[in-house]
Amino acid sequence: MSLMKSATRTAEKVSGNAEPGRPVLSVRNLRKHFVRSNGAKVPAVDGVSLDVAAGECLVLLGPSGCGKTTLLRSIAGLEHPDSGEILIEGRRVYSSEARVDRPPQQRSLSMVFQSYALWPNMSIFDNIAYPLRQRGVARGEVRSEVERICSLVGIGEVVSAYPNHISGGQQQRVALARALVSGDSLVLFDEPLSNVDAKVRKDLRVELTALQSKFGFAAVYVTHDQEEAMELGHRIAVLERGTVAQLADPRTLYSLPVSHYVATFVGSANELEGQVESVTPDGAVISTPLGKVVAGRAGLDVEAGSTAVAVFRPERARVVAEQPTGPNAWPVTYRSEMFSGNHAEHVVTRDHVIYRVWSDGVSAPPAPASEAWMCVDPADVHAFRPRSDANG
Ligand SMILES: Nc1ncnc2c1ncn2[C@@H]1O[C@H](COP(=O)(O)OP(=O)(O)O)[C@@H](O)[C@H]1O
Numbered sequence: 001m002s003l004m005k006s007a008t009r010t011a012e013k014v015s016g017n018a019e020p021g022r023p024v025l026s027v028r029n030l031r032k033h034f035v036r037s038n039g040a041k042v043p044a045v046d047g048v049s050l051d052v053a054a055g056e057c058l059v060l061l062g063p064s065g066c067g068k069t070t071l072l073r074s075i076a077g078l079e080h081p082d083s084g085e086i087l088i089e090g091r092r093v094y095s096s097e098a099r100v101d102r103p104p105q106q107r108s109l110s111m112v113f114q115s116y117a118l119w120p121n122m123s124i125f126d127n128i129a130y131p132l133r134q135r136g137v138a139r140g141e142v143r144s145e146v147e148r149i150c151s152l153v154g155i156g157e158v159v160s161a162y163p164n165h166i167s168g169g170q171q172q173r174v175a176l177a178r179a180l181v182s183g184d185s186l187v188l189f190d191e192p193l194s195n196v197d198a199k200v201r202k203d204l205r206v207e208l209t210a211l212q213s214k215f216g217f218a219a220v221y222v223t224h225d226q227e228e229a230m231e232l233g234h235r236i237a238v239l240e241r242g243t244v245a246q247l248a249d250p251r252t253l254y255s256l257p258v259s260h261y262v263a264t265f266v267g268s269a270n271e272l273e274g275q276v277e278s279v280t281p282d283g284a285v286i287s288t289p290l291g292k293v294v295a296g297r298a299g300l301d302v303e304a305g306s307t308a309v310a311v312f313r314p315e316r317a318r319v320v321a322e323q324p325t326g327p328n329a330w331p332v333t334y335r336s337e338m339f340s341g342n343h344a345e346h347v348v349t350r351d352h353v354i355y356r357v358w359s360d361g362v363s364a365p366p367a368p369a370s371e372a373w374m375c376v377d378p379a380d381v382h383a384f385r386p387r388s389d390a391n392g
């Protein structure tokens with residue numbers, strides 16, 4: 001969207017423009033509320049701070065209504081926040097204190113939306129050339145730049161077609177190409193792949209990652225799809241009612257979630273709620289309908305006498321026929337196995353509650369309806385204060 005840049009600004013220049021150590025994007029304590037028609041105040045973005053480095057893809061993940069789009073639109077300058085600060089390449093583009101609020105075209109960023117936002121009466125070539133022509137880039141240079149980008153994103157064959165004659169996946173590639181020719185060091189994505197089918201979505205994710213490492217732009221990528229978040233994000237910010245519940249790399253987020261909300265939104269989880277009997281150096285002992293649960297990883301807000309929820313991943317648990325020794329072994333009824341070659345999901349129940357256990361599927365499962373034991377190492381059990389409610 002920058003009007004100043006030349007079309008020849010290439011990968012090297014984008015990454016070369018980033019000062020080492022300085023984030024491309026900094027958001028400081030940003031707030032934005034809406035007022036509903038009934039007068040209720042909705043804090044859509046409620047004190048968010050984050051940094052995104054050159055070449056980094058930061059994913060904003062969370063359920064519908066948690067504030068992802070409002071945060072992204074505020075960064076883009078399409079929404080006017082209440083307070084806080086936004087810096088792009090060290091330049092203040094929004095500051096409530098300094099009374100700065102630059103329009104989108106002065107923020108050196110591009111956006112790719114869920115709807116492709118292509119001009120239907122322009123060819124693919126012209127759609128992609130548009131930002132370059134707007135900047136007065138010379139004709140020959142426009143052609144070579146558009147062709148270069150089109151072959152990079154795999155739409156070289158369709159440059160002369162019109163948007164409604166190409167597939168959804170191709171249209172999204174065009175939108176991506178248009179963002180890339182701008183040469184902006186920050187690209188914002190709002191659920192860009194949710195309208196393309198599963199196979200194309202997977203391919204485009206791989207390409208997006210490759211293009212990002214080639215061009216070195218910083219990306220903020222909004223999705224409610226945790227698999228997409230894990231695959232694309234160098235880091236993921238899980239949003240909860242306008243706040244950052246946790247910001248971490250995908251592995252940390254998965255193995256060390258900080259709250260019940262994060263643990264259950266990212267990845268599959270078995271959950272057992274109960275009363276905390278005691279908290280010892282070995283973990284919290286929780287009395288649940290399944291029996292005693294020892295949670296080796298207990299949050300600080302888990303105290304004796306309080307209600308807590310124990311959470312463990314299906315791949316950390318095991319189902320065995322004989323009662324094992326040690327803590328965290330509970331009698332269950334074996335229900336069924338879903339075997340998919342390299343993976344098996346075992347369903348067990350107790351008091352009509354379903355628990356899931358994953359294995360590599362190598363050994364034969366217990367017979368359906370037989371009595372079995374589910375067990376998990378205390379070190380793999382997290383305990384949290386139960387989450388209060390969903391986003392609204
Ligand atoms: N223009 C608006 N007027 C009133 N409320 C809004 C408006 N835009 C968003 N909201 C509310 O702000 C919250 C966050 O919305 P949004 O940022 O769109 O969430 P997400 O993108 O995560 O689904 C929601 O409760 C939504 O209803």
Ligand SMILES: [Mg+2]
Binds near residue numbers: 068069070
């Ligand atoms: Mg949204």
